[in-house]
Amino acid sequence: MTVNDIKKICVVGAGNMGHQISLLCAIHGYKTTCTDVVPEVLKKAEKFADTYLPGRVEKGKMTKEVAEAARKNIxxxxxxxxxxxxxxxxxxxxxxxLDVKRKLFSQLDExxxxxxxxxxxxxxxVSSHIADATKRPAKVVNMHFFNPALxxxxxxxxxxxxxxxxxxxxxYELSEKLEKIPVLLQKEVEGFLLNRIFRVIRNEAIWMLEMGVASxxxxxxxxxxxxxxxxxxxxLNDLTGIDLSYIMSMERFRKTGDPADLPSPSVVERYLKGHYGEKTGKGWYDYTQKK
Ligand SMILES: NC(=O)c1ccc[n+]([C@@H]2O[C@H](COP(=O)([O-])OP(=O)(O)OC[C@H]3O[C@@H](n4cnc5c(N)ncnc54)[C@H](O)[C@@H]3O)[C@@H](O)[C@H]2O)c1
Known part of the structure; x- marks a missing residue:
């Protein structure tokens, strides 16, 4: 197979990332199906496509033809x-x-x-933790987009x-066709390149906050x-989701048993209140008054 044989793309999960990844694929000419287990999430993703595409046309950033073709593609x-x-x-x-992804990959394999x-x-x-849930490990790969994916x-x-x-x-070549700038990691490492760097910054920032050094x-x-x-x-944490930070820290803690991997108290506090960031209206900042 070559990249030119790819005509149809399926995006599973229509949340924060999936709704934009699927639209990105549709805009670039791929027949795209977007699927989620929660009907309201799918409805929201469809509504997003219906407002984003005409909005781009109105702003002169996309031709009417591309927008109409994209809507037909998805x-x-x-x-x-x-x-x-x-x-x-x-x-x-x-x-x-991990368990959710492994179960899904086993279903996808079928x-x-x-x-x-x-x-x-x-x-x-890393995809090696998922690949053995399928009978096609050589075809299971990490392709990590960043938020917002469009x-x-x-x-x-x-x-x-x-x-x-x-x-x-x-x-790699599909990423280029989607007009992205891919980088290739030759070896697996948890968190890949950028999130490892961001993790250090975020941990230091939270430590300074919790030590009362600065707001x-x-x-x-x-x-x-x-x-x-x-x-x-x-x-940034409000944009990517405090719930995601919490889940990732807990996953890491379950693996390492190292208390240093536990989510910090200020993250736990917001997670328990359902203050996940922009998507819930409150996180570190308050988005309920103005955008
Ligand atoms: N949020 C970010 O900034 C960001 C950036 C890059 C990568 N990611 C990664 O992208 C993935 C999704 O993150 P997100 O922020 O979009 O999460 P999200 O919670 O916004 O969306 C996840 C969606 O998956 C759906 N889902 C759960 N199980 C499913 C299943 N079995 N089949 C179909 N749909 C299912 C949920 O209903 C939900 O709508 C995660 O692996 C995350 O680490 C997130």
């Missing part, structure tokens, strides 16, 4: 079998929980065609020991106005 269904049955490439963007590549958009989990250029492609050269090449607003300002970051670690 469809939404709760039925995984229907969504994946003739896909050439599958991108999984469901919860960052319903997706034998030639299809099964990629995971996981932020931390905007951020970077895609990390990870060539784990089980990944064939062909799978890594096609995944989270001022720590964000230091990163923006001193280091030129587009947003500080707390604002």
């Amino acid at each position: 469809s939404f269904t709760q039925d995984l079998k229907q969504a994946a049955k003739d896909a050439d490439f599958v991108i999984e963007a469901v919860l960052e929980i 319903v997706a065609p034998a030639h299809a590549i099964l990629a995971t958009n996981s932020s931390y989990i 905007v951020m250029k970077l895609v990390e492609v990870v060539k784990g020991p089980h990944v064939s050269d062909e799978t890594a090449k096609i995944t 989270f607003e001022d720590i964000d300002k230091a990163c923006v106005y001193g280091a030129g970051h587009p947003m500080g670690p707390f604002r």
